[in-house]
Amino acid sequence: QQQVKQSPQSLIVQKGGISIINCAYENTAFDYFPWYQQFPGKGPALLIAIRPDVSEKKEGRFTISFNKSAKQFSLHIMDSQPGDSATYFCAASIRQAGTALIFGKGTTLSVSS
Amino acid sequence: SAVISQKPSRDICQRGTSLTIQCQVDSQVTMMFWYRQQPGQSLTLIATANQGSEATYESGFVIDKFPISRPNLTFSTLTVSNMSPEDSSIYLCSVEWGEGTQYFGPGTRLTVL
Numbered sequence: 001q002q003q004v005k006q007s008p009q010s011l012i013v014q015k016g017g018i019s020i021i022n023c024a025y026e027n028t029a030f031d032y033f034p035w036y037q038q039f040p041g042k043g044p045a046l047l048i049a050i051r052p053d054v055s056e057k058k059e060g061r062f063t064i065s066f067n068k069s070a071k072q073f074s075l076h077i078m079d080s081q082p083g084d085s086a087t088y089f090c091a092a093s094i095r096q097a098g099t100a101l102i103f104g105k106g107t108t109l110s111v112s113s
Numbered sequence: 114s115a116v117i118s119q120k121p122s123r124d125i126c127q128r129g130t131s132l133t134i135q136c137q138v139d140s141q142v143t144m145m146f147w148y149r150q151q152p153g154q155s156l157t158l159i160a161t162a163n164q165g166s167e168a169t170y171e172s173g174f175v176i177d178k179f180p181i182s183r184p185n186l187t188f189s190t191l192t193v194s195n196m197s198p199e200d201s202s203i204y205l206c207s208v209e210w211g212e213g214t215q216y217f218g219p220g221t222r223l224t225v226l
Binding site: 106 | 114117146154155156157158161205207212213214215216217218219220222
């Protein structure tokens with residue numbers, strides 16, 4: 001019930017291509033779904049987040065798609081760049097104060113030039 | 114957003130010793146969290162630290178091993194006690210910034226020999 005399943009574990013994309021990372025959850029009480037980007041030696045940085053009242057959110061080259069009925073959400077990185085090479089984590093939580101994030105296992109993205 | 118610092122940024126310790134990690138936030142926050150990230154792995158919640166009350170620990174983490182202090186709304190410490198090589202990890206603090214948003218510190222990289 002508390003798990004967030006993330007796929008793929010690793011991803012190699014050509015420069016300029018689209019990177020797609022998928023996550024699925026079971027707990028229907030989750031109402032906040034962020035994505036974090038982590039570079040080696042750094043802490044996770046909040047990239048973009050969505051709430052279940054919308055099906056899509058776009059910020060620059062990054063888009064979250066959300067399918068409430070399927071309990072799935074995904075991150076799309078358009079025009080992927082070598083600087084996007086990092087580990088990406090999806091997460092989920094219940095927005096009431098004090099509820100921690102449940103993280104997926106992460107996806108290591110490599111964008112080749 | 115919140116600016117979070119951690120001290121030390123990294124340390125190498127001998128087994129059987131203890132290390133206290135500090136987390137400082139530039140704004141007052143109610144909820145702080147401590148996570149562990151083992152090499153190449155995802156983030157696992159250790160405990161939630163609410164100012165003015167005892168920390169709440171997740172299954173598998175106990176107060177004797179990971180005592181936490183939360184003396185005010187901008188500061189928290191996590192101590193890793195009686196360390197073993199299995200405690201070698203990145204330890205991360207995060208803060209809840211409203212509506213579920215969490216920001217992370219840069220992490221403390223601990224190696225236990």
